[in-house]
Amino acid sequence: MEEGFLLEQKTLEGDLNSETSHQSSVDFLMNWFRKRSIFVLAYGTGCGAIEMPPTFTSRYDAERLGIRGAATPRQADVIIVSGYCSYKTLRRIIRTYEQMSNPKYVLALGSCTVNGGMYWDSYNTIKKLEDYLPVDMYVNGCMPRPESILEGFIELQKEIGAGKASSWQKYEENHEFYRKNQEAVLGEKVEPSYEADWYLYEGGL
Amino acid sequence: MENKHITIFHGPQHPGITGNMSVELDLIGETIQKATTHVGYLHRGFEKLVERRTVIQAFTIVCRICVPEPDPNEANFAAAVEELAGIEISERSKYIRVMVLELSRLAAQFLWLAGQSGSIGLYAVGQWAIADRDLILDLFEELTGARVYHMYIYPGGVRRDLPEGFLERVSKLLSYMKKRLKDYDDIFINNSSFKNRAIGVGIISKEEALANGYVGQVLRGCGIAADVRKDAPYLIYGDLDFEVPTELGGDVYARALVRRAEMDQSVHILEQVVEKMPEGEIMVKMPAHRKFKLPKDDTWVKVESARGEFAYYMAGDGTEKIRRMQVRGPSLVHAYTLLENLLVGAELSDVALIMNSLGICPPEIER
Amino acid sequence: MKWSVDLKGTLSPLSILGAFFQKPNTIAYPAVKKESVVGYRGFHTNVLADCIGCANCQDVCMNDAIDMIKVDAEYNEKNSSQCIPRIDYGRCCWCSLCTDVCPPDSLKLEEDYLNVTNNANDFLYMPKDK
Numbered sequence: 001m002e003e004g005f006l007l008e009q010k011t012l013e014g015d016l017n018s019e020t021s022h023q024s025s026v027d028f029l030m031n032w033f034r035k036r037s038i039f040v041l042a043y044g045t046g047c048g049a050i051e052m053p054p055t056f057t058s059r060y061d062a063e064r065l066g067i068r069g070a071a072t073p074r075q076a077d078v079i080i081v082s083g084y085c086s087y088k089t090l091r092r093i094i095r096t097y098e099q100m101s102n103p104k105y106v107l108a109l110g111s112c113t114v115n116g117g118m119y120w121d122s123y124n125t126i127k128k129l130e131d132y133l134p135v136d137m138y139v140n141g142c143m144p145r146p147e148s149i150l151e152g153f154i155e156l157q158k159e160i161g162a163g164k165a166s167s168w169q170k171y172e173e174n175h176e177f178y179r180k181n182q183e184a185v186l187g188e189k190v191e192p193s194y195e196a197d198w199y200l201y202e203g204g205l
Numbered sequence: 206m207e208n209k210h211i212t213i214f215h216g217p218q219h220p221g222i223t224g225n226m227s228v229e230l231d232l233i234g235e236t237i238q239k240a241t242t243h244v245g246y247l248h249r250g251f252e253k254l255v256e257r258r259t260v261i262q263a264f265t266i267v268c269r270i271c272v273p274e275p276d277p278n279e280a281n282f283a284a285a286v287e288e289l290a291g292i293e294i295s296e297r298s299k300y301i302r303v304m305v306l307e308l309s310r311l312a313a314q315f316l317w318l319a320g321q322s323g324s325i326g327l328y329a330v331g332q333w334a335i336a337d338r339d340l341i342l343d344l345f346e347e348l349t350g351a352r353v354y355h356m357y358i359y360p361g362g363v364r365r366d367l368p369e370g371f372l373e374r375v376s377k378l379l380s381y382m383k384k385r386l387k388d389y390d391d392i393f394i395n396n397s398s399f400k401n402r403a404i405g406v407g408i409i410s411k412e413e414a415l416a417n418g419y420v421g422q423v424l425r426g427c428g429i430a431a432d433v434r435k436d437a438p439y440l441i442y443g444d445l446d447f448e449v450p451t452e453l454g455g456d457v458y459a460r461a462l463v464r465r466a467e468m469d470q471s472v473h474i475l476e477q478v479v480e481k482m483p484e485g486e487i488m489v490k491m492p493a494h495r496k497f498k499l500p501k502d503d504t505w506v507k508v509e510s511a512r513g514e515f516a517y518y519m520a521g522d523g524t525e526k527i528r529r530m531q532v533r534g535p536s537l538v539h540a541y542t543l544l545e546n547l548l549v550g551a552e553l554s555d556v557a558l559i560m561n562s563l564g565i566c567p568p569e570i571e572r
Numbered sequence: 573m574k575w576s577v578d579l580k581g582t583l584s585p586l587s588i589l590g591a592f593f594q595k596p597n598t599i600a601y602p603a604v605k606k607e608s609v610v611g612y613r614g615f616h617t618n619v620l621a622d623c624i625g626c627a628n629c630q631d632v633c634m635n636d637a638i639d640m641i642k643v644d645a646e647y648n649e650k651n652s653s654q655c656i657p658r659i660d661y662g663r664c665c666w667c668s669l670c671t672d673v674c675p676p677d678s679l680k681l682e683e684d685y686l687n688v689t690n691n692a693n694d695f696l697y698m699p700k701d702k
Contacts, residue, residue, distance in 0.1 A: 044225060045217075045225055046225070046247070049272075051352075054339055057336065059599060060598070060599060060601060061600070071219075073218070084249065086246060088246045088248075111661055117635070117663060118665045120635060121257070122249050122250045124250055137689070138688070140689075145685065147686070151602070151686055154602065155688045262632065263634075265667040347610075347611070350611050350612055368611070391584040397581030400581055
């Protein structure tokens, strides 16, 4: 039985499983506000970071859609995984993802996140991002153009507005599956696990 | 009360860092006592990946070694293969290659402008610079079929011929650039906020630069006129008329002045190339990709990229695969030796400024 | 770092205010779309009446992105293997080497490039027949 802060958190997150629930008017209003103001974490993880400056500056101007950059993961909504991930970067991406607060989304750019891309036989990159992090939207290309990235954001906004973008819940529910894949690839350097109820069950503040 | 000694990561997830690398800083207050560079976040194993591909298959992967400026890699690879196999390319393809390389250099200098002005908070200059760079990428899209990874400079020539009216569009862009670059002088180079931040910061002496093997604008900002296009001319650079700008300060401002002067020189070179473009074939007939064998020999080629000297070593062994390819980018020494020495005694707010002025690009450090 | 009076350096950046009176150069996607460029490397197209199923494209692709599969369609009668290429866009890097080595010149690249989806299995693409 949750109480206090945990109960408030659960009420705010709601039950966003699209098949079994429809949105109440409060959920609809919250999602409408969320999709109009997306903060993107400032992290260029791979090749695709070269097409992010044109998207966020004056020529293609993502700020018309309410999208702007945030420097810290505590205030960001979206993390863009722009291309391939080496094992060293994957550890930092997982740590940053777990530091973001819910609701949070992952946008995967390029063909390297889908099936390995150009580095499919490399010894130091991961082949499928979905084994390690839950992905909300894939954008096709090598590198995706600014128009493709904007189209990816528009589709993500539609999913948020309909209440279907619930990958962070998938991460919490299937945490063992993701954790097992991360340990298989990172070995003993895997990050300590972030549970939301540490302060109740592990001795508190 | 004394200031505490703390260690922070100016880390991979940071808006003030040029790419995916990190610098670990030991601070007392705001002054840096010791800096350690950590790279390796982008290692893909290029030199191993190339060994299992044939030569023509490997040409498509090479351009991804340096992300902001892919064309010097393609030119180096093509030059190495042509030297090993003994292929002579036509005049027209040499002129087209020089045009592509100079346009790519201009685009990379615009990217530097955006980074350098963003590091001190003048974000409007960055908006202008990225928008102007996009006009150059439009030209690339028309010529090669893609904005960033062109895969155009092929061993044996170039892949496609110039479209109708392309040279007129290049000339129009160049006359626009000549007017526009003077605007950048007003808002950035002569800006008193930039001068107050940049003069006297990150000083490198001439002896240190020569002793440690620094290249590019780091060397030219200390007063030494070294440029591969003049010292060991490749393609048609021996016939073109241009200068190598130098400054004597050795600090961030001197390197910025050198880069600004090089943008003018690139526009000047492009005007000459557009005027003198000859007619002819663009591609030498090459055998099928499984029958193209490299002789048992090795070679070393280099070009001048926007950040400095870029070199390749390539060795063949008589089969259709490359035996060994080694890539030496300009950022290797700058990111380790130079950065760790320059940051000692600097302030925390100057880290982004110094990193941008050295032109550090992490993908080519660890390939 | 001494401060000195620098009138030119303080007043000349104000010329940026002239940008207020210029037309913005924003391409307001999705309301305004940039015109597509001839020769852009986008999705693959394959003319089935010309394709002879020789698998040269599968041989040259270094990312193993092309699979030759049998589908229910009208083949060229010279297609002896009865297979046509299918591209995996989770591997393709749009280098267009496959279009360079195609003997009857049936595999080409068109200018369309948009594909945004939340399911990774949607990336196995059958080239259109045009």
